Amino acid sequence: MSTDRKQGVAAAGGFRAAGIAAGIKPNGKPDLTLVVNDGPAAVAAGVFTRNKVKAAPVLWSQQVLTTGSLRAVVLNSGGANACTGPGGFQDTHATAEKVADVLGVGAIDVAVCSTGLIGERLPMEAVLTGVETVAKALAHGVDASLDAATGVLTTDSHPKQTALTHAGGWTVGGFAKGAGMCAPNMATMLSVVTTDAAVDQATADAALRAAVEGTFNRLDVDGGTSTNDTLLLLVSGASGVTPGAEEFTAALTEVCADLVAQLQADAEGVTKHVAVKVTGAATDAEAVAVARTVAQDNLCKTAFFAGDPNWGRIAMAVGNAPTEFDPADLDITINGVPVCRAGTGVGDRLAADMSGLDILVEVDLHAGPGTGTILTTDLSHAYVEENSAYSS
Amino acid sequence: MSTDRKQGVAAAGGFRAAGIAAGIKPNGKPDLTLVVNDGPAAVAAGVFTRNKVKAAPVLWSQQVLTTGSLRAVVLNSGGANACTGPGGFQDTHATAEKVADVLGVGAIDVAVCSTGLIGERLPMEAVLTGVETVAKALAHGVDASLDAATGVLTTDSHPKQTALTHAGGWTVGGFAKGAGMCAPNMATMLSVVTTDAAVDQATADAALRAAVEGTFNRLDVDGGTSTNDTLLLLVSGASGVTPGAEEFTAALTEVCADLVAQLQADAEGVTKHVAVKVTGAATDAEAVAVARTVAQDNLCKTAFFAGDPNWGRIAMAVGNAPTEFDPADLDITINGVPVCRAGTGVGDRLAADMSGLDILVEVDLHAGPGTGTILTTDLSHAYVEENSAYSS
Numbered sequence: 186m187s188t189d190r191k192q193g194v195a196a197a198g199g200f201r202a203a204g205i206a207a208g209i210k211p212n213g214k215p216d217l218t219l220v221v222n223d224g225p226a227a228v229a230a231g232v233f234t235r236n237k238v239k240a241a242p243v244l245w246s247q248q249v250l251t252t253g254s255l256r257a258v259v260l261n262s263g264g265a266n267a268c269t270g271p272g273g274f275q276d277t278h279a280t281a282e283k284v285a286d287v288l289g290v291g292a293i294d295v296a297v298c299s300t301g302l303i304g305e306r307l308p309m310e311a312v313l314t315g316v317e318t319v320a321k322a323l324a325h326g327v328d329a330s331l332d333a334a335t336g337v338l339t340t341d342s343h344p345k346q347t348a349l350t351h352a353g354g355w356t357v358g359g360f361a362k363g364a365g366m367c368a369p370n371m372a373t374m375l376s377v378v379t380t381d382a383a384v385d386q387a388t389a390d391a392a393l394r395a396a397v398e399g400t401f402n403r404l405d406v407d408g409g410t411s412t413n414d415t416l417l418l419l420v421s422g423a424s425g426v427t428p429g430a431e432e433f434t435a436a437l438t439e440v441c442a443d444l445v446a447q448l449q450a451d452a453e454g455v456t457k458h459v460a461v462k463v464t465g466a467a468t469d470a471e472a473v474a475v476a477r478t479v480a481q482d483n484l485c486k487t488a489f490f491a492g493d494p495n496w497g498r499i500a501m502a503v504g505n506a507p508t509e510f511d512p513a514d515l516d517i518t519i520n521g522v523p524v525c526r527a528g529t530g531v532g533d534r535l536a537a538d539m540s541g542l543d544i545l546v547e548v549d550l551h552a553g554p555g556t557g558t559i560l561t562t563d564l565s566h567a568y569v570e571e572n573s574a575y576s577s
Numbered sequence: 578m579s580t581d582r583k584q585g586v587a588a589a590g591g592f593r594a595a596g597i598a599a600g601i602k603p604n605g606k607p608d609l610t611l612v613v614n615d616g617p618a619a620v621a622a623g624v625f626t627r628n629k630v631k632a633a634p635v636l637w638s639q640q641v642l643t644t645g646s647l648r649a650v651v652l653n654s655g656g657a658n659a660c661t662g663p664g665g666f667q668d669t670h671a672t673a674e675k676v677a678d679v680l681g682v683g684a685i686d687v688a689v690c691s692t693g694l695i696g697e698r699l700p701m702e703a704v705l706t707g708v709e710t711v712a713k714a715l716a717h718g719v720d721a722s723l724d725a726a727t728g729v730l731t732t733d734s735h736p737k738q739t740a741l742t743h744a745g746g747w748t749v750g751g752f753a754k755g756a757g758m759c760a761p762n763m764a765t766m767l768s769v770v771t772t773d774a775a776v777d778q779a780t781a782d783a784a785l786r787a788a789v790e791g792t793f794n795r796l797d798v799d800g801g802t803s804t805n806d807t808l809l810l811l812v813s814g815a816s817g818v819t820p821g822a823e824e825f826t827a828a829l830t831e832v833c834a835d836l837v838a839q840l841q842a843d844a845e846g847v848t849k850h851v852a853v854k855v856t857g858a859a860t861d862a863e864a865v866a867v868a869r870t871v872a873q874d875n876l877c878k879t880a881f882f883a884g885d886p887n888w889g890r891i892a893m894a895v896g897n898a899p900t901e902f903d904p905a906d907l908d909i910t911i912n913g914v915p916v917c918r919a920g921t922g923v924g925d926r927l928a929a930d931m932s933g934l935d936i937l938v939e940v941d942l943h944a945g946p947g948t949g950t951i952l953t954t955d956l957s958h959a960y961v962e963e964n965s966a967y968s969s
Contacts, residue, residue: 410896484758487960505802566961
């Protein structure tokens with residue numbers, strides 16, 4: 186496999202994309218993206234937020250995706266269209282209808298994604314006019330991919346995209362956005378991944394769920410699963426090549442992992458890239474739950490920010506996690522240096538050097554075969570600043 | 578009832594207390610407190626952290642409290658004696674033995690509490706010498722209460738104590754400490770409450786559990802239930818008055834609520850005192866869980882810091898809570914101003930004035946009769962500073 190990081194959602198055959206500034210954001214930055222699948226296939230799969238408060242575009246996209254088929258996805262930043270009532274749902278419907286009109290497809294073929302402030306209606310005149318404009322800009326290739334990845338950004342500092350071309354002659358590529366309110370659960374913030382591999386809907390769906398479980402669902406910036414999380418996989422089949430399910434899943438997982446690493450690196454206020462790896466839990470699910478408890482603990486996160494190997498805070502967090510273990514067996518290792526063995530401090534904790542960008546926290550519960558890793562970030566002054574300076 | 582806020586743990590008849598600087602803290606600040614029950618009764622009850630990683634003094638105190646009786650409590654700051662292995666437990670045992678020797682009681686009559694950095698052994702020479710010194714300083718009344726409340730402080734900016742004398746001639750008083758790693762669960766950080774009411778162990782235990790459930794267990798500064806949380810109730814019976822169980826529970830609850838309000842007001846980096854009140858949940862437990870999810874969400878907490886009525890973040894957090902409700906019924910009110918009705922924004926959210934110190938967030942799920950409130954604080958630059966500038 187070779188990875189071309191300059192490519193994205195319009196890298197695979199059969200896809201066009203575009204992104205423009207439609208005037209949805211008051212500051213005039215790009216805010217509208219369109220991704221079109223020209224086929225021959227129109228297979229689609231998706232995963233959505235598990236938050237019980239779901240934005241109108243999530244409710245719409247879940248509905249249209251029940252067919253297992255999509256021709257286009259329209260995405261806006263500058264407003265989440267969440268907690269906007271029946272009027273907000275009508276706005277989403279109207280947006281899909283407009284895209285359908287312009288492209289000559291049905292509204293049922295069009296998914297909608299939104300991101301931005303919760304609780305405000307979208308400026309629909311700007312959205313509907315923008316749909317006409319963005320459709321005219323649709324193109325294949327590098328520039329179109331970048332524009333599409335740019336139109337969905339909110340507090341992100343730069344676009345996040347990737348693509349991978351398999352030696353077998355097929356490509357998987359996509360973009361993602363998300364920097365805060367970021368704890369994807371069976372979904373991500375907003376992400377569209379495309380492929381020209383000729384895989385059927387059942388294969389695409391299974392591959393997507395497998396890929397997400399080990400990638401997007403393992404990132405936790407601030408524990409806040411948003412109202413709008415959506416990840417869509419579009420399949421054009423344009424390469425004419427049908428890869429094996431395993432190699433397709435592997436390629437898709439690699440693309441998702443790449444996007445997640447970019448999300449982690451651009452998280453709000455991030456100064457440290459932290460991986461919390463738990464072993465020895467009763468089950469994999471419990472290992473992930475323990476890792477997530479550490480990743481969400483503000484005392485651990487401020488210690489990460491400080492580069493302080495204060496493993497007692499990690500032990501405290503592990504002790505609060507929903508799992509059974511014997512505290513007398515607890516091992517904690519930071520960046521390869523044992524700091525706690527059998528529940529007791531060992532050596533000089535300052536020997537664990539946390540001054541670099543990357544921090545690996547390893548926790549062994551010695552209570553079973555379960556393992557799991559969560560990627561997270563630190564809690565910095567910049568995080569507080571970014572989330573208190575203005576409404577986002 | 579009349580409340581004398583200048584009093585504390587040595588206000589009730591039959592109690593002496595003291596607090597000194599024993600050299601456990603390198604900076605020479607007070608770090609050792611002793612509370613003695615001179616009787617005639619020696620009834621005691623206690624609640625302890627639910628963290629699975631329990632400090633040595635918690636394990637010791639749980640053990641000696643199985644008798645339902647205590648003559649003394651020794652408390653140190655400057656070290657949590659958690660994750661310190663069998664050696665740490667021996668240190669706790671030796672401390673209790675030393676107190677027992679000095680007072681002429683049994684070690685089984687002595688509870689031990691510790692607070693400070695996790696994972697470091699205590700300087701036992703300073704502790705044991707300190708026990709002799711603090712015992713000589715034991716006294717009844719105002720000054721002794723203040724010294725005792727001071728000896729347990731860590732990142733707290735000032736001592737927290739209260740007392741209440743009932744018209745019936747009996748008193749309940751006590752102190753508490755705690756500013757960070759503060760999400761008491763069936764316990765608090767460290768708190769000792771004393772009374773000269775003549776209540777039996779069953780009444781004392783039931784009253785304590787009832788009082789804690791609505792007070793200490795409803796405070797959540799940063800979601801971190803510590804390894805050392807301990808709340809002890811000591812009963813001397815010196816007043817000779819036996820109040821009814823209900824009025825005793827009411828007085829104890831008032832004292833606990835007062836201490837909790839002081840903990841909230843002195844929480845690390847606090848600039849806002851926030852109450853999250855949830856109604857309309859299926860059960861009270863679910864209401865508390867929803868309130869806790871909002872109270873622990875960093876995006877809500879940074880919005881509180883900003884004084885920004887960004888209720889969409891509250892809706893997002895509610896949607897992530899472990900409870901069932903229909904998002905189309907969700908009501909949110911901030912400081913009396915309706916900002917979300919039936920899941921949809923109403924009016925101008927900026928009408929909700931959050932510029933003051935106190936913020937009341939009301940969430941109505943319209944899904945049942947359950948209610949519950951959590952007290953919390955904002956996430957400020959000062960919180961990050963205090964928890965990253967040094968190991969605590």
